[in-house]
Amino acid sequence: MTELRKRGAVPVPDSTDGDNISDKEAEGVDTEAECEGDKADTPDVPPSSADNTPECITKALEGLPPRWKNYVIRGILSMAMISGFFFIIYFGPITLILTVMTIQIKCFHEIITIGYRVYRSYELPWFRTLSWYFLICVNYFFYGETLADYFGALVQREEPLQFLSRYHRFISFALYLAGFCMFVLSLVKKHYRLQFYMFAWTHVTLLLVVTQSHLVIQNLFEGMIWFIVPISIVICNDIMAYLFGFFFGRTPLIKLSPKKTWEGFIGGFFSTVVFGFILAYLLSQVQYFVCPVGYNSESNSFTIECEPSSIFELQEYTLPTALHNILGWETVQLYPFQIHSIFLSSFGSLIGPFGGFFASGFKRAFKIKDFANTIPGHGGIMDRFDCQYLMATFVHVYIGSFIRGPNPSKVLQQLLLLQPEQQLSIFHNLHSHLRERGLLPPPQA
Amino acid sequence: CLLSLSSLGPLWKNWWVRGILTLAMISFFFLIIYLGPIVLMMIVLIVQIKCFQEIITIGYSVYHSYHLPWFRTLSWYFLLCVNYFFYGETVTDYFFTLVQREEPLRILSKYHRFISFALYLTGFCMFVLSLVKKHYRLQFYMFGWTHVTLLIVVTQSHLIIHNLFEGMIWFIVPISSVICNDIMAYMFGFFFGRTPLIKLSPKKTWEGFIGGLFATIVFCALLAYVMAGYRYFVCPVEFNNDLNSFQVDCEPSELFQLQDYALPSVLQSLTGWSTVKLYPFQIHSIALSSFASIVGPFGGFFASGFKRAFKIKDFANTIPGHGGIMDRFDCQYLMATFVNVYIASFIRGPNPTKVIQQLMALRTDQQLHIFNALKVHLIEKGLLPALEEIIA
Numbered sequence: 001m002t003e004l005r006k007r008g009a010v011p012v013p014d015s016t017d018g019d020n021i022s023d024k025e026a027e028g029v030d031t032e033a034e035c036e037g038d039k040a041d042t043p044d045v046p047p048s049s050a051d052n053t054p055e056c057i058t059k060a061l062e063g064l065p066p067r068w069k070n071y072v073i074r075g076i077l078s079m080a081m082i083s084g085f086f087f088i089i090y091f092g093p094i095t096l097i098l099t100v101m102t103i104q105i106k107c108f109h110e111i112i113t114i115g116y117r118v119y120r121s122y123e124l125p126w127f128r129t130l131s132w133y134f135l136i137c138v139n140y141f142f143y144g145e146t147l148a149d150y151f152g153a154l155v156q157r158e159e160p161l162q163f164l165s166r167y168h169r170f171i172s173f174a175l176y177l178a179g180f181c182m183f184v185l186s187l188v189k190k191h192y193r194l195q196f197y198m199f200a201w202t203h204v205t206l207l208l209v210v211t212q213s214h215l216v217i218q219n220l221f222e223g224m225i226w227f228i229v230p231i232s233i234v235i236c237n238d239i240m241a242y243l244f245g246f247f248f249g250r251t252p253l254i255k256l257s258p259k260k261t262w263e264g265f266i267g268g269f270f271s272t273v274v275f276g277f278i279l280a281y282l283l284s285q286v287q288y289f290v291c292p293v294g295y296n297s298e299s300n301s302f303t304i305e306c307e308p309s310s311i312f313e314l315q316e317y318t319l320p321t322a323l324h325n326i327l328g329w330e331t332v333q334l335y336p337f338q339i340h341s342i343f344l345s346s347f348g349s350l351i352g353p354f355g356g357f358f359a360s361g362f363k364r365a366f367k368i369k370d371f372a373n374t375i376p377g378h379g380g381i382m383d384r385f386d387c388q389y390l391m392a393t394f395v396h397v398y399i400g401s402f403i404r405g406p407n408p409s410k411v412l413q414q415l416l417l418l419q420p421e422q423q424l425s426i427f428h429n430l431h432s433h434l435r436e437r438g439l440l441p442p443p444q445a
Numbered sequence: 446c447l448l449s450l451s452s453l454g455p456l457w458k459n460w461w462v463r464g465i466l467t468l469a470m471i472s473f474f475f476l477i478i479y480l481g482p483i484v485l486m487m488i489v490l491i492v493q494i495k496c497f498q499e500i501i502t503i504g505y506s507v508y509h510s511y512h513l514p515w516f517r518t519l520s521w522y523f524l525l526c527v528n529y530f531f532y533g534e535t536v537t538d539y540f541f542t543l544v545q546r547e548e549p550l551r552i553l554s555k556y557h558r559f560i561s562f563a564l565y566l567t568g569f570c571m572f573v574l575s576l577v578k579k580h581y582r583l584q585f586y587m588f589g590w591t592h593v594t595l596l597i598v599v600t601q602s603h604l605i606i607h608n609l610f611e612g613m614i615w616f617i618v619p620i621s622s623v624i625c626n627d628i629m630a631y632m633f634g635f636f637f638g639r640t641p642l643i644k645l646s647p648k649k650t651w652e653g654f655i656g657g658l659f660a661t662i663v664f665c666a667l668l669a670y671v672m673a674g675y676r677y678f679v680c681p682v683e684f685n686n687d688l689n690s691f692q693v694d695c696e697p698s699e700l701f702q703l704q705d706y707a708l709p710s711v712l713q714s715l716t717g718w719s720t721v722k723l724y725p726f727q728i729h730s731i732a733l734s735s736f737a738s739i740v741g742p743f744g745g746f747f748a749s750g751f752k753r754a755f756k757i758k759d760f761a762n763t764i765p766g767h768g769g770i771m772d773r774f775d776c777q778y779l780m781a782t783f784v785n786v787y788i789a790s791f792i793r794g795p796n797p798t799k800v801i802q803q804l805m806a807l808r809t810d811q812q813l814h815i816f817n818a819l820k821v822h823l824i825e826k827g828l829l830p831a832l833e834e835i836i837a
Binding site for chain 1: 555556558559562566569570572573574576578581582584585589590592593596643644645740743746747750751753754755782783786787789790791800801803804812813815816818819820822823826828
């Protein structure tokens with residue numbers, strides 16, 4: 001399973017060996033401090049922890065051959081995860097946010113643990129504390145921005161919250177700086193390089209995992225459909241590409257992932273587009289999914305009720321003549337969102353897999369089979385979510401560019417912060433603009 | 446002319462070279478300030494590219510990855526993408542009217558984020574496709590190295606440009622504080638230095654640190670006083686679309702108008718003045734210079750630790766006697782980020798043009814809602830006459 005390399009064993013012809021030797025050559029004076037750095041470049045990854053499959057399942061599947069056993073476990077866990085997904089959707093936005101946050105922390109933990117194993121830096125002073133501290137800082141920054149945007153009314157009411165919100169960036173920056181200074185003060189003579197590596201590793205992980213999980217939450221606030229449809233698309237593409245590859249797979253796709261095939265890729269693409277199209281149709285009808293999550297300051301709870309925007313209202317589309325002849329329909333009633341879903345599915349099927357290849361390359365580079373062993377048969381949380389992150393970023397950029405205008409409460413907030421003369425001039429501008437549009441009564445003679 | 450110094454001992458020669466180069470750099474600084482905002486922006490861009498190149502070159506020599514396929518191209522490509530993204534955002538904010546006029550610019554601006562993301566994704570996919578079997582780890586290291594460098598160098602150089610647009614004084618005073626702190630801490634350390642400060646940089650001393658702190662605060666307060674009187678430094682840089690050029694002309698904000706401050710009684714008895722006329726900006730400059738002297742050096746320690754970790758003496762050899770560009774700018778980056786956060790938190794409100802832009806992009810019912818809320822707010826503040834008269 002895991003490719004193990006014993007330390008001090010017969011050198012295996014590999015790139016890592018080349019690194020070791022050339023690094024030793026590069027550094028002139030080879031002091032003790034060197035050895036840490038050199039070993040860090042050619043780390044030895046200890047074996048991952050034991051299999052997490054629950055006893056009961058193992059017992060039940062004792063009779064089957066190992067390959068079938070693996071399939072059954074994977075299948076059961078897949079269904080368990082999908083049911084879990086439906087369950088938390090049912091529970092609503094707060095639960096979803098908490099779940100996203102839990103997943104983010106778990107992914108961060110998995111990647112950092114790999115870093116520790118790679119660099120054998122368990123004993124580095126302060127470093128575990130600092131990694132978690134930076135995670136808390138960045139989360140504080142992002143959650144603060146989100147809260148200030150979406151819960152403007154609540155924040156304005158409470159005095160300490162108002163203060164925290166007004167100087168939010170400064171406070172976040174100060175917290176981050178404190179961590180930065182602690183890092184500099186914690187540099188220990190023999191471990192400089194290791195510490196810098198871990199610092200960079202932590203920051204890249206934060207950049208990838210934390211920022212993208214916040215994009216997921218912002219997509220969620222736009223309307224749960226913008227959360228559910230992309231995630232379902234990625235899951236569907238995974239499953240469909242696997243099935244098509246299983247039944248028809250012949251031509252390998254990319255050297256990084258030898259199990260993937262062109263047949264799976266293309267079959268997955270088409271079936272995901274169709275699936276996304278149908279799912280969009282079903283979900284667009286339900287207000288619970290379509291409306292932006294709003295916070296009702298009077299009832300102190302989340303409300304998901306609104307006038308659905310125009311993309312969630314059925315519209316007539318004239319079919320191109322080719323389809324017209326085949327189907328015999330002239331026009332078809334579609335939700336505009338379904339057109340958007342075609343773009344989302346295409347991205348999820350064509351570009352999304354690159355996120356998976358990136359993660360595969362990463363696992364090969366550091367000689368690990370899976371990120372962790374959290375989910376029996378599937379690996380770690382990060383294994384399941386590697387493609388999701390790229391998808392979430394795309395959806396966020398897509399919404400920002402093509403769907404959503406600016407957030408009105410945020411605009412009002414900014415307006416109120418301006419200088420009085422600027423407010424007055426904007427007021428008059430807006431006044432004439434609205435009057436032109438006929439939304440305000442014309443001036444009385 | 447450097448040959449004439451060869452007769453002196455090597456230690457003196459080094460100092461002379463450092464001294465001459467220091468003066469040369471400071472004069473250059475004055476020159477480009479004189480030449481104006483566009484030149485400053487270009488210099489910031491050049492410095493950023495040079496710093497990026499220096500750090501990436503170190504990465505290459507650490508990992509012996511000269512021969513990695515595609516990697517040099519990809520690093521520069523990512524640099525271009527990130528710069529495109531940031532410059533696009535800046536241009537859209539500050540040159541709004543110019544952008545709206547030209548049709549291709551308008552489209553580029555409306556879908557800016559999407560275009561930048563697509564460009565970045567292309568680079569990402571190229572990276573994945575370029576992974577070669579024996580070099581996976583090296584390639585991932587270089588990928589990580591490139592991204593961390595982009596994060597540190599490129600984002601902070603754009604913060605510098607944002608500070609510049611706020612008013613050249615927000616660019617000049619922070620940079621001068623860092624330079625002054627460097628020089629003053631060195632001098633105090635030279636004459637009075639006894640207790641070492643931190644193991645990372647054995648030449649630094651507590652006496653230098655504290656002396657540098659006080660000297661920098663005083664220097665900055667004086668510099669702020671001198672500069673706050675000039676519109677050229679104090680006014681935000683704006684683009685005049687009629688003249689198609691930059692103008693630096695405005696009514697100075699309150700920060701740059703002399704105000705009376707009552708001295709605390711201690712100072713009163715000392716100096717015999719009861720009040721003193723100061724620019725509020727000078728109070729801010731105390732905060733800025735304190736940061737530059739107390740926290741700024743941590744940027745320098747970070748860079749020293751980095752150099753020790755990778756066993757290099759200097760980032761490069763661009764400037765004789767001083768090392769690479771990055772050696773001179775390591776503390777500046779932290780300072781620039783601080784100034785940007787400081788301005789956003791304590792000084793500047795949101796940009797009114799941007800707010801109007803967003804307002805016009807909203808739906809009409811949202812606009813109406815905001816209009817009413819604003820009306821109520823302005824009436825409360827007494828800035829608008831009572832309700833009935835507005836409708837008239």
